[in-house]
Each structure stands twice: as structure tokens, then as C-alpha cells.
Amino acid sequence: MPNVVDDIVAEVAALCRENRDGAVADYIPELASVPADEFALCIATTDGYVYESGSARTEFTIQSISKPFTYGLALADNGPAAVAAKVDVEPSGEPFNEISLDPVTERPRNPMINAGAITSAALIHGADVAERFERIRRCYSRYAGRELTMNDAVYLSEAKTGHRNRAIGHMLRSFGIVTGNPDDAVDLYFRQCSIDVTCRDLALMAATMANNGINPVTHERALATEQIERVLSVMTTCGMYDAAGDWVARVGLPAKSGVGGGVLAVLPGQIGIAVYSPRLDAHGNSVRGVQACSELSKRLELHFMHVT
Ligand code: GLN
Helix, strand or coil: CCCCHHHHHHHHHHHHHHHCCCCCCCCCHHHHCCCCCEEEEEEEEEECEEEEECCCCEEEHHHHHHHHHHHHHHHHCHHHHHHCCCCCCCCCCCCCCCCCCCCCCCCCCCCCHHHHHHHHHHHHCCCCCHHHHHHHHHHHHHHHEEEEEEECCHHHHHHHHHHHHHHHHHHHHHHCCCCHEEEEEEHHHHHHHCCCHHHHHHHHHHHHHCCCCCCCCCEECCCCCCHHCCCCCCCHCCCHHHHHHHHHHHHCEEEEEEECCCCEEEEEECCCEEEEEECCCCCCHHHHHHHHHHHHHHCCCCCCCCCC
């Protein structure tokens, strides 16, 4: 028998499907061909139950939703002090692909924008790009509770056209933030962005964060509790880029979006939410993703400032 959450998920999904605002990302040519009106909404609880609506099992690329997970792995590999020496935790108020460093600290402002994410990728341990990528892929798979794989077509498409990210990589190298080959760091970043996920996977990845780093279905640990706290803090202040303030005011949950159309949000201790809908707003956030999370937050009283 459907419970109250099933009903609310169905209501919010029906409302959001009406919204045709925004446009799919096309600066990565391969992303331009995704079905623009696809929609999925999933909620996974920390005891492993998953509510699914729409095309919850359709695969799409994780894109920038990869950033908090690689940042977490960089923290685990290097410790928080060594990571903080390379990438700050301050909101930038700038678009995700801004070619900039903080003028005073000469570090990327946070790991959720591309400059900070390429820095996190450069900090992942491993003998070469292949080994480092394999560690990242396995790490994301632990959060999702299944083997994730890379989408070659999207990877090749971004690798062919990603000049702006290469410029960021070389800027990081010139300031001594990246000390190895900057093209390797950018290549690793393109690969992590091209990992395929479903909306259900993202909800479970979010629920793993909500569950202090332990996947609620497989019970495997993906990250230590202290690191999860730091990752969620940065997602709260920086996860939605230059729309982070509006997001916190409206939704009040740590979150991350990607230009593939995914959004995930975390209510620590309770649930992970994921939405897939490829049309994006001017910030590169899924239009219906933002709408669905804000409706769910209101109806289920999820805002972290909400007092019952
Ligand atoms: N791979 C994409 C890029 O670097 C990710 C951006 C995003 O999802 N916001 O441009």
C-alpha cells in the first residue's frame, strides 16, 4: 500500500514534469543528444529503502556530482591539512568553470568548482592515470552499491572539446597547486565526470553520505565519518555554485548538481534524494532538479533550519 512519501513523490514528479524551462548542456557535444524531457526522482533512506519515480534506471553521466566524491577520496588519501593547503572551502559566487584562484591564498576557492575539482583529482593516489581512475571508479561504486562504468562517448567528446578545463589545469600548474602533469589531472577529471549513474544510484550515493559513509544496502563503508562531515559542509556552501545561497534558503540541504542533469541532496542521518532531468538553468543546475528538491523540502519539512 502506498505510504505518504510515495504520494508526495508522485505529486512532486507530476508537478515538475509540466516544467519545460531550461536547455540541455551542449558545450560537451555528446550531452546535446540526451532526451531533454526525461525525468526521474528517487529517495533512498538510511535503512536502505528506495522510493523511485520516472526513469529511475536510465543511465546518464555523473558530471560535477563526481566532485564531492573525489574530494572525499582526496581527503582520505592525503588527510585534511594537505588537501586544505591546495584547495579552500569558501563559496566562490562564480560559475563552475571560472578560470580563477583566490587572489590572496592563490588556491582554488573550493572543490565544487572545476578548478578545485581538478585539484582534488590531482591529489588522488596511484601510479598512473589508469590506476587513479580505477580507484575513483571503485570508490563511487562503493557509494552506489554496484559496479559503475565510464561512458566512452561522453569522455571522448569532453576530451576533444575541454579547452577551458585544460586552461584551468595549466593555470593550477603555473601556481604550483598541481605539481604533476596538468593534462593528466584534467584527463582524470574528464574520466570521473563521464561515469554513468542512474537516478537510483545517485539516491543511494546520497543516502550513503547521509548514513555517515556506510552504504545502507551493502553496509560497505565508502568514507570515514569525519571526512563525510567535511564533504557535506562544502556541498552546503558551494555545491550549487553561484546559486548556493538561493538553494540553501529554499531547500536547506547539502547538495550537488551536474550538467548531465542530475542533482543529489542529503539529509544527514535520514535520506538521500536524487533527481534526473537534463534541462539546465543559467547556473548549470537542473531546472526540475531544483524545483523537485525545493517542493520535497517544503512538503516533507526537510530544511535543516526547520524546527518541528
Ligand atoms: N565535465 C563538466 C565540465 O567540466 C562538468 C561540469 C558540471 O557538471 N557542472 O565542464
